Structure formats: C-alpha cells, structure tokens
Amino acid sequence: MICEATAYARAGLVGNPSDGYFGKTISFAMRDFSAKVTLYESPELEIVPSFQDRFKYASMREMREDVKVQGYYGGIRLMKATVCKFLDYCEKNRIRLHDRNFSIRYRSTIPQRVGLAGSSALVTATLRCLMEFYEADIPKEIQPNLTLSVERDELGIAAGLQDRVIQVYEGLVFMNFDRELLEGRGYGEYEELDPASLPNLFIAYRTDLAEGSEVFHNNIRDRWLAGDPAVVEAMHDFASYAQAVRDLLVAGRGNEIGPWMDRNFDRRRSIFQLDPKNVDMVMRARSVGASCKFAGSGGAVVGCYEDDAMYKKLEEVYAETGTVIFKPEIAL
Numbered sequence: 001m002i003c004e005a006t007a008y009a010r011a012g013l014v015g016n017p018s019d020g021y022f023g024k025t026i027s028f029a030m031r032d033f034s035a036k037v038t039l040y041e042s043p044e045l046e047i048v049p050s051f052q053d054r055f056k057y058a059s060m061r062e063m064r065e066d067v068k069v070q071g072y073y074g075g076i077r078l079m080k081a082t083v084c085k086f087l088d089y090c091e092k093n094r095i096r097l098h099d100r101n102f103s104i105r106y107r108s109t110i111p112q113r114v115g116l117a118g119s120s121a122l123v124t125a126t127l128r129c130l131m132e133f134y135e136a137d138i139p140k141e142i143q144p145n146l147t148l149s150v151e152r153d154e155l156g157i158a159a160g161l162q163d164r165v166i167q168v169y170e171g172l173v174f175m176n177f178d179r180e181l182l183e184g185r186g187y188g189e190y191e192e193l194d195p196a197s198l199p200n201l202f203i204a205y206r207t208d209l210a211e212g213s214e215v216f217h218n219n220i221r222d223r224w225l226a227g228d229p230a231v232v233e234a235m236h237d238f239a240s241y242a243q244a245v246r247d248l249l250v251a252g253r254g255n256e257i258g259p260w261m262d263r264n265f266d267r268r269r270s271i272f273q274l275d276p277k278n279v280d281m282v283m284r285a286r287s288v289g290a291s292c293k294f295a296g297s298g299g300a301v302v303g304c305y306e307d308d309a310m311y312k313k314l315e316e317v318y319a320e321t322g323t324v325i326f327k328p329e330i331a332l
Contacts, residue, residue: 002040005128007121008331009033009110010166011203011295011302014257014264015175015242020160021224022179023239026246027166028195030203030328035108035121037079039129041100047079048105052112068208071113075106075122081154082126082147089146090136097134104129114205115296117163123147124167141187143168158221163296165190170331172198174246195330197249198304199257202290202311204281204318204325205300220272234271238264258291258304265293274298281323288313302328 008029015025049055053074057063083104090097104126110118124147131138138146144164151157165175169190176189223231241264245257265282268274278298285292285303289310292303305311311327318325 001133002038003129003132004036004038005125005132006034006036007124007128007167008035008170009116009118009121010163011116011300011328012162013172013302014245014261014293015238016162016264016294016296017160017220017268018235018238018242019162019175019177020158020221021235022177022182023235024174024176024242024246025162025238026172026174026193026242026249027162028172028198028328029166029170029331031331032203032326032328033108033110033116033118035106035110035118035125037104037106037122037125037129039102039104039133041133042103043101045083045101046103047076047083048103050075050106050108052108075108077155078119078122078150079104079106079126081150082123083130085146085150085154086127086130086136089138090134095134095136097136102133111205111207111300114207114299115294116203116205116300117167117296119151119157120147120159120163121167123150124164140168141190145187161188171195172249172330174242174249191246193246193249195332197252197254198330199255200305200307200311201328202285202303202305202314202325203295203300203328204285204303204314204323205295206277206281206321206323207299208322230271234267237267241267261291261293261302261304262286268294277321280321281318284317284321284323285314288317290314 010027010029013026019025053076110116110121112118144161147164148161151159166173172193172195174191174193181188241260245260248256281301282292290303290305292301295302
C-alpha cells in the first residue's frame, strides 16, 4: 500500500498575525509550491531523510550557506513529531490502529523560512498519509488543531492556527478564532470564500531574509500574555481588517481590499521591530502604486496590483534586489 499526500504553501492575505491571539484572518493556499509526502508499508518504521536533511558538506562555507536557506532543522523532526501526536490523538480518542509499520519520505519545493508555511505544509501532508494508511477518520475541523499541536506542543514552536486551517481546507478561507469558540468547542469558524472575488495578486520573496516564525513570534506573545495594551489593541485591529476584507470579497468588491492590506502592514510596523530589508520589499511595491504586506513572518510579501503595466513595474523594482516575484495560482 502506497499513500501520497500534498499540502500547499500559503499566504496570509490580511489579519495576520492575530490568529494566535483569538483574532480573524484571511489566507489562501497556492499551487506554486508544495510539500509532498509518500508513505508505504515496510518491516520497520523508517523516516527517510530528504535532501533538506543534509549531514555532509564539502566545506564549512557550504554548510553555512545551506543553513541560511534551510535553517538548522530539516523535516525529520516535524515528521517524527507528527507521528507521535497522531498516535497520542488516536489513543486518546480510542481509534484502533493496525500494527503494520511504514516508511515515510518527503520532498518540498516551498522556500524555507520565508513565511510561506513550509513546516506546517509538511506536517499536514504527513498527517494525511497517516490517516489514510491507518484508516483513521479525524474530523476536518479538528485536523488544524492536531497539526498545530505538533509544532507548538511537541516542538515548542510559537505558532497560530491560520496556516494549518488553510492547508487543510485549501482555497481562500476567512477564519474567526474567537476565544469563546476555541475554548468552547475547540475550533474556530472557517468560511470558504470564492477565489474569483480576489483582485490581481502577487507574491514576492527573498531567501536571504529568512527568519523562523519561532523567532518572529516570541516577544510579541510575551507582551500579549502580559496584557501589553499596545499589542492587545493591535491584535484587535488586525482582526477588524480581516472582517472588513471578508465583507468586501463577499460583496464582490475585491478590487477595494488594497487599502486594508496597507493598513495591516502599517499597524504591524507600529508595534513590531521589522528588518529594514523586509520593509523595503513592501515599500518597493508601494512605490509603483501597489498595495503590499507580509505574507507571513518575514521574507515574503503578498500584494495586489491594478494591471499588467503595474506588474511590469513590480518586476523591475524587485529585480534590483534579486527578489523573486510571481502571480500565485490558488489551490482549490
């Protein structure tokens, strides 16, 4: 028996990073990059390393360059943690599992550590393979919670539900992480929206600006937990931007969401210490009339533009810094 599963990269359209703070967000999944996992029966349980789990290098300099792109961790720890949390969930919920073993391997085209949710994509794809192999039925609305627990609880990485929800549901989704919903029934309210309502979108990224989300989120979470009014109010504002954009998209007024994306970035900048080179990616887009914000934790941006002439200008300003730009294909 061979099981294969794919999970796609995502971009936070608006509202992030309030998903980890009982807020609201809108995200979309895109086919341009993905994590693919293959699982097959074998005598012993084996997690097969990918090229992203390198241990041999030609020199120290080569290793240093690899770390800049891939970070210090590949996908092995994520897959191990997913298997452990899957087993915990099944035992807790009395889901009987057969005793056959498996080998599991992965490959990912998602640029690492630029805020496009490469880690959660690998966890999501791994969980899908495990569910198929063991014929375990886990409700769709619960799957994001389980994938979040892999990184947050098992590995101690600060993260929110947004990435996991969009990678489970795919397409374009409005997410309400209301505290009463999460603490009451255990999951938020997830509304699938029509991607056709979106304006022209672009993604741009630079791998030399990569920073793990565990680094990005830590200080803000501490301030939020301490009740810092500036952070608490900002999270409320981010959520209100997502609600406003949701209403515009539902009303067929997607071409009006640009100013809300700009507000999202400006509000973020008011409380976060941002890398000047990350800020430069946003400012370059604005210099030609486009709206733009961070797609995640830094290293990539998402924006909207008016027409092909404006997109051409975007290509020109980003070429000056070696920034990659493309038009995303929504994963449905």
